[in-house]
Amino acid sequence: MAGLEGLRILDLGSGFAGPFCARLLADAGAEVIKVEHPAGGDPTRREDGHIGQAGDSHTSALYTFLNQGKQGLSLDITNPSGCDIFRKLVARADVVIESFSPGTLAALELDYANLEAIRPGIIVAAITSFGQNGPYRDYQGDHLAISALGGWSWTFGESDREPLQVGFPIMYAMTGIYGAIGVLAALHGREQDGKGQFIDISAQEACLNMQSYPQVLEQFNCPPLRRDINGAMQTFYVPARDGWMALNHLSAAQWENLCALVGAFHLAEDPTLLYDMQKKRAIVPEFMAAATEWAKDKTRIEAFYEAQALQVPAGIPYSAEEVLASDQLNARGFFVQNEQPGLGKFMQPRAPFVSPSLRTEPQPAPDLGQNNAAILQDIGLDTADLRRLRSAGVI
Amino acid sequence: MSRKNLLSDIRIADLTHYRSGPTGTSLLGGLGADVIKIESIQRVDGFRLYNTLDPKNPDFYEMGSYFNAANTNKRGITLDLQTPRGKELFLELVKQSDVVIDNFSARVMGSLGLGYEKLKEVNPDIIVVSMSCFGQTGPWRDFVGFGYVFDQCSGAAAASGYEGGPPTHMMAASDVTAGITAVYAILLALAERRRTGRGQFIDMSQVEALAFLLGPQIIDYQVTGEMRSRMGNHHPTFAPHNTFPCQGDDEWVTISIQSDAQWAALVEAMGSPEWTADERYGTVLARKKHESEIDVRLAGWTRGQDKRNVMTRLQQSGISCGAVLKPRDLLDDPQMEAREMHRKLAREFVGEHRYPDFPLHFSDARCEQRMPAPTLGQHNEEVLGGLLGLDTDEIEKLRQEKIIGTRPLR
Numbered sequence: 001m002a003g004l005e006g007l008r009i010l011d012l013g014s015g016f017a018g019p020f021c022a023r024l025l026a027d028a029g030a031e032v033i034k035v036e037h038p039a040g041g042d043p044t045r046r047e048d049g050h051i052g053q054a055g056d057s058h059t060s061a062l063y064t065f066l067n068q069g070k071q072g073l074s075l076d077i078t079n080p081s082g083c084d085i086f087r088k089l090v091a092r093a094d095v096v097i098e099s100f101s102p103g104t105l106a107a108l109e110l111d112y113a114n115l116e117a118i119r120p121g122i123i124v125a126a127i128t129s130f131g132q133n134g135p136y137r138d139y140q141g142d143h144l145a146i147s148a149l150g151g152w153s154w155t156f157g158e159s160d161r162e163p164l165q166v167g168f169p170i171m172y173a174m175t176g177i178y179g180a181i182g183v184l185a186a187l188h189g190r191e192q193d194g195k196g197q198f199i200d201i202s203a204q205e206a207c208l209n210m211q212s213y214p215q216v217l218e219q220f221n222c223p224p225l226r227r228d229i230n231g232a233m234q235t236f237y238v239p240a241r242d243g244w245m246a247l248n249h250l251s252a253a254q255w256e257n258l259c260a261l262v263g264a265f266h267l268a269e270d271p272t273l274l275y276d277m278q279k280k281r282a283i284v285p286e287f288m289a290a291a292t293e294w295a296k297d298k299t300r301i302e303a304f305y306e307a308q309a310l311q312v313p314a315g316i317p318y319s320a321e322e323v324l325a326s327d328q329l330n331a332r333g334f335f336v337q338n339e340q341p342g343l344g345k346f347m348q349p350r351a352p353f354v355s356p357s358l359r360t361e362p363q364p365a366p367d368l369g370q371n372n373a374a375i376l377q378d379i380g381l382d383t384a385d386l387r388r389l390r391s392a393g394v395i
Numbered sequence: 396m397s398r399k400n401l402l403s404d405i406r407i408a409d410l411t412h413y414r415s416g417p418t419g420t421s422l423l424g425g426l427g428a429d430v431i432k433i434e435s436i437q438r439v440d441g442f443r444l445y446n447t448l449d450p451k452n453p454d455f456y457e458m459g460s461y462f463n464a465a466n467t468n469k470r471g472i473t474l475d476l477q478t479p480r481g482k483e484l485f486l487e488l489v490k491q492s493d494v495v496i497d498n499f500s501a502r503v504m505g506s507l508g509l510g511y512e513k514l515k516e517v518n519p520d521i522i523v524v525s526m527s528c529f530g531q532t533g534p535w536r537d538f539v540g541f542g543y544v545f546d547q548c549s550g551a552a553a554a555s556g557y558e559g560g561p562p563t564h565m566m567a568a569s570d571v572t573a574g575i576t577a578v579y580a581i582l583l584a585l586a587e588r589r590r591t592g593r594g595q596f597i598d599m600s601q602v603e604a605l606a607f608l609l610g611p612q613i614i615d616y617q618v619t620g621e622m623r624s625r626m627g628n629h630h631p632t633f634a635p636h637n638t639f640p641c642q643g644d645d646e647w648v649t650i651s652i653q654s655d656a657q658w659a660a661l662v663e664a665m666g667s668p669e670w671t672a673d674e675r676y677g678t679v680l681a682r683k684k685h686e687s688e689i690d691v692r693l694a695g696w697t698r699g700q701d702k703r704n705v706m707t708r709l710q711q712s713g714i715s716c717g718a719v720l721k722p723r724d725l726l727d728d729p730q731m732e733a734r735e736m737h738r739k740l741a742r743e744f745v746g747e748h749r750y751p752d753f754p755l756h757f758s759d760a761r762c763e764q765r766m767p768a769p770t771l772g773q774h775n776e777e778v779l780g781g782l783l784g785l786d787t788d789e790i791e792k793l794r795q796e797k798i799i800g801t802r803p804l805r
Binding site: 002003004005024028047048049050052060061062064065066112130131132133134135136139140141142144145146147148149150151152153154155156157158161162163164165166167168170173174175177178180181182184185186187188189191192193195197198199200201202203204205206208209210211212213214215216217218219220222225227229230234235237244246248250251254275308311312313314315316317318319320321322323324326327328329331332334343344346347348349351352353354355356357358 | 399401402404405413418422426441444446450458460461463464465524526528529530532533534535538539540541543544546547548549550551552553554555556557561562563564565566567568571572575576577578579580582583584585586587589590595597598599600602603604606607608609610611612613614615616617618619622623625626627628630631632636637638639640645647648649651653710713714715716717718719720721722723724725726728729730731733734736737745748749750751752753754755756757758759760762
């Protein structure tokens, strides 16, 4: 049995962060019902890369990743009978996760106060780009804008070029993880007094927490920060015979070992190089010449092993294809097979850590409305009701 | 009525250092847990040595902005874990803790004689999280790494960077990913313990914590057989989708257009200039194809304007658009101010500063910066005396034997 067995969650989220939050809880055994609009469902079904189709449902890699292990219910909660059904589901739920624009659920009389009245002790997690209040609350957000307004972009990139976002939506992924943390902490607190929580989670603020505290550094009167993708010069990409490998260091001991590794012993003699960026910048060409010479006849993996043998924290910038083939990840069973109708079989990452609290068997994401009958019969509807709701477009 | 401390019954023995673990335990402290950070005067947290105000100041190890920001909401003690007495006291602390967390290389806890089996002996339902670089098993278990290695070996570095440029690293982001993922793991383990009464060992590889988030890319690669190359700020399907220069030095704004309706709104906001009527920009597909031309044109429009004005104007038209905030801008951003996202904390040696708060706002619970980072060994008396019951003579003896202290030995 996994850690959250018996916990009932209604997932009204769409896009990345809300559904990911719910998936993280499904991974630990919670029973998650994904509620989608009957007309097309979650837009991520048709976003990003290859779009597969199974029956009437569309499926992408993104949708599959974010929604596996959930049951599927298609329900128009803006329709009065749909809204009634949703209330009945709330009456037996522990958690509601939603990612609508602020105010949307209040307009349907489904805000926290209403849900709390239906189900005392309920936990509601509202996950948005900018949060439930403030001047940006109704702004449109996407990963690019969030990264800019959360302070990430200005610090990431070359100083003479445009600021950059990260090349995959990590800010929304982190927002989802923070959401799961909020729900789990609220559940822990509920054990003490039976009281629920409304949790307001903002992607802009998740992004604010993803950096090296540039705004704190400025207050400490340190030399002003500049955007520089390798400002600390702690990582050096060097060309090996079959592509880039990386020589990194953090501590003084690692810098010494690194200089010894590439045969530039004298560069290790000045310990202030570790902190004096101006001095360090001056010796980078000499270091790079030595490192390039050292790496040129080696494969990346040979260079990597040689460096790690000297306790140098080396790395290889793997592509998705190479990550899948990684010796270390495979030795740990990191990739497990899953099968998704419309996409077929593939290997995917298991959970980000090994723990008995997690489900071990990967599961597919639901087709649109896949579990309608079972879920609705469970709250007392019969086949005639289902037929009526279906023809009215409510499910 | 005062708001709840959700984790007020939880104590964390925190052996983590640098950025990844400390970020996570700072959040746990923000949620009300009693986090006890353990350093030693033989070996202080290496993050203390970064970004110090004045490296020549004898108190420099207290003055770094990074250390101060990453270690809020904790009490701090020193203990030399290499000595039998230090180990003994650590195990006494474990008896009174719910969670032990470390981010050492995989071999360290075992070679200190403080592996999971030992900790479980003194506290059978303890939760132990070891967040090493590559995990506790596999051919690379003893290899060393920090944030950049997580980036490289997880696939994140290759996915980020300028179009046609080299791979990058994600600065602190991969550390934060690992630290916050550890909090998720700990809260799941606490839920499991509430249900079963049992603790557990959590083997977390920080490379895997990041590789997990690349799941969609890893699945899509297998389904399509195609590898996506680095594309800067561009989007695989939509255009325009980029960062554009604004008035002033190094000022920028992002603009993302995902539909014909948004394109029409953008055209209108720009005053319908002639070039936008070109049929090459008429559809999503066509705009993607001619993206670089549109980027140049749009930059021509944004260049003379204030970044906040562009954002306000385009957001009024329902377009996703964000001013690129500089570090200073973050401190007076109206949204962050409205949501009180920077909190003042005053600390010995450094004075008062504003620190970023957490992205979780509870209706009836606190999740916030509560107290500044501990100075080295600040809570030795409080923890060793108050919690572990040592008397002043015993504490003095520890000090003389250099098992505890408040200044680094080297």
